[in-house]
Amino acid sequence: MTIPILDVRQLVHRYGSFQALAGVDLTVHAGEMFGLLGPNGAGKTTFLSIVSGLLTPTGGEILLFGQRFDSRNRDQRRLIGLGTQDLAIYADLTARENLQFFGKLYGLRGATLAKRVDALLDAVTLRDRADDRAGDFSGGMKRRLNLAVAVVHEPKLLFLDEPTTGVDPQSRNAIFEQVQALNRDGLTIVYTSHYMEEVETLCPRIAILDHGTLIACDTLERLLQRLPATIRLRVRPDPTPLLGRLATLQPGVVARMEADRVMVECPSVGPTLVRIIGLLNELGLEPTTIETQEPNLERVFLHLTGHALRDD
Numbered sequence: 001m002t003i004p005i006l007d008v009r010q011l012v013h014r015y016g017s018f019q020a021l022a023g024v025d026l027t028v029h030a031g032e033m034f035g036l037l038g039p040n041g042a043g044k045t046t047f048l049s050i051v052s053g054l055l056t057p058t059g060g061e062i063l064l065f066g067q068r069f070d071s072r073n074r075d076q077r078r079l080i081g082l083g084t085q086d087l088a089i090y091a092d093l094t095a096r097e098n099l100q101f102f103g104k105l106y107g108l109r110g111a112t113l114a115k116r117v118d119a120l121l122d123a124v125t126l127r128d129r130a131d132d133r134a135g136d137f138s139g140g141m142k143r144r145l146n147l148a149v150a151v152v153h154e155p156k157l158l159f160l161d162e163p164t165t166g167v168d169p170q171s172r173n174a175i176f177e178q179v180q181a182l183n184r185d186g187l188t189i190v191y192t193s194h195y196m197e198e199v200e201t202l203c204p205r206i207a208i209l210d211h212g213t214l215i216a217c218d219t220l221e222r223l224l225q226r227l228p229a230t231i232r233l234r235v236r237p238d239p240t241p242l243l244g245r246l247a248t249l250q251p252g253v254v255a256r257m258e259a260d261r262v263m264v265e266c267p268s269v270g271p272t273l274v275r276i277i278g279l280l281n282e283l284g285l286e287p288t289t290i291e292t293q294e295p296n297l298e299r300v301f302l303h304l305t306g307h308a309l310r311d312d
């Protein structure tokens with residue numbers, strides 16, 4: 001068994017009397033693109049601030065590459081990159097100057113620095129705007145520069161805090177591609193978001209945080225398996241024979257009446273729907289409406305917490 005890159009045990013943080021993290025256990029392995037999903041205020045930024053050494057926790061232990069993490073240890077901090085939710089770039093510097101500035105903070109100099117800066121400008125597709133002021137950039141360009149700054153020193157583990165905040169869908173896709181490319185090149189990434197679509201798209205393994213507590217941590221596939229898919233249909237003239245046949249259709253399929261609709265819970269929509277259509281033909285019934293829903297993280301979150309992931 002390989003040592004996790006990040007091993008967090010019973011992490012607690014209080015702001016005064018308010019408990020923002022209530023004993024979080026979490027491990028991240030080399031090469032993972034790990035998703036940390038939670039609504040606004042769940043504690044994601046607090047978590048990332050602690051594991052990147054910006055905030056001292058109230059309690060708990062953090063192991064980085066198997067070693068106890070000490071935020072004063074520069075060698076350990078070099079292993080980490082943080083893409084902050086609030087942009088860390090300087091508006092008055094150009095894209096190139098921003099990258100040079102942050103590169104120098106990590107001791108890069110001369111040709112090595114110049115080469116690294118050029119490579120990053122290419123990677124985040126800002127080469128043609130390299131010498132323009134970052135303050136004049138669009139939201140998406142600023143986010144891309146913020147991402148490049150976070151990896152200028154070639155960290156082994158990158159924390160990204162809501163990296164698509166304030167960007168349009170096109171820029172969001174560009175950021176996804178750049179994050180995926182970094183991960184393909186071997187960078188381990190912890191990606192936080194309150195958008196379930198983002199972590200669902202990017203992250204094979206996901207932790208769900210709510211009110212400072214980790215309520216689930218599993219592969220996307222297994223998280224989705226916690227809930228059934230549903231098929232709701234109205235049939236005429238009479239759904240009763242269909243309900244009778246559905247009771248013995250296949251293991252894992254449960255059917256009941258929900259007002260005037262037949263409500264079917266099943267492992268996944270496709271195969272069950274095919275069989276239902278066959279039954280309707282056989283029984284001489286006509287469907288008037290059919291609605292299907294595969295499980296998604298939004299519904300898993302609602303199921304686990306009793307409240308919605310987003311309040312908008």
Ligand SMILES: Nc1ncnc2c1ncn2[C@@H]1O[C@H](COP(=O)(O)OP(=O)(O)OP(=O)(O)O)[C@@H](O)[C@H]1O
Nearest residue numbers: 015018020038039040041042043044045046047162
């Ligand atoms: N410096 C602080 N002092 C007091 N409370 C704080 C402080 N920073 C954060 N909090 C509170 O701690 C909780 C967790 O905040 P945190 O920023 O970690 O959540 P989050 O999941 O990152 O949410 P968001 O995406 O909105 O930033 C929130 O209720 C927040 O109001």
